[in-house]
Amino acid sequence: MKDNIILEGFMGCGKSTIGIKLSYQLRLTLIDTDKWIERRQKMPITEIFAKQGEAAFREMETECIRELLTTAEHQVISLGGGLPMKQENRELLGKLGKVFYLKVTPEAVYERIGGDTTRPLLQVENPLERITKLLTERDALYRECADYVLDTSGKSPEEVLLQIREQIEK
Ligand code: S3P
Numbered sequence: 001m002k003d004n005i006i007l008e009g010f011m012g013c014g015k016s017t018i019g020i021k022l023s024y025q026l027r028l029t030l031i032d033t034d035k036w037i038e039r040r041q042k043m044p045i046t047e048i049f050a051k052q053g054e055a056a057f058r059e060m061e062t063e064c065i066r067e068l069l070t071t072a073e074h075q076v077i078s079l080g081g082g083l084p085m086k087q088e089n090r091e092l093l094g095k096l097g098k099v100f101y102l103k104v105t106p107e108a109v110y111e112r113i114g115g116d117t118t119r120p121l122l123q124v125e126n127p128l129e130r131i132t133k134l135l136t137e138r139d140a141l142y143r144e145c146a147d148y149v150l151d152t153s154g155k156s157p158e159e160v161l162l163q164i165r166e167q168i169e170k
Helices: 015-026 033-041 045-071 087-096 106-113 127-144 157-168
Strands: 004-008 030-032 076-078 097-103 148-151
Touching (some): 033 045, 045 087, 087 097, 106 127, 148 157
């Protein structure tokens, strides 16, 4: 198994913020799967969804994880929120490193990104309802591939970071 540190969780759970801080503190390279895909496709996620559809985007996520399995070692990897929904991806993640699930409440997600226009799945009339539904469906799958589950509610990024570092440095 590879020794990457993988951050998973719902949109707005803090993966990007924590990923940046963690990679800086540990002096490790940070890979963000959304950014990896955007670079490869030369277009933003919103455009990929609009032009090629969600199914095509999900294929790109699998391609990304497969490629990281051959290239990434000792890095911090922040996953797009829906990537662990595919069983194949969950199996690949198990080989790629230790998976940290950053658990968050629907309300906290809504507060952080309820009005965001860059998340295609939240461009609906009632984003909170959509967030609650998706989170309920996804929680078990996030848990299924998690080595560690961290509750982020009411915690600062620094507190979450500390919890991750405690596990890594054990
Ligand atoms: C998605 C999450 C997004 C991005 C895409 C789909 C999802 O990533 O991959 O909009 O299905 O939850 P973030 O979790 O980084 O926002």
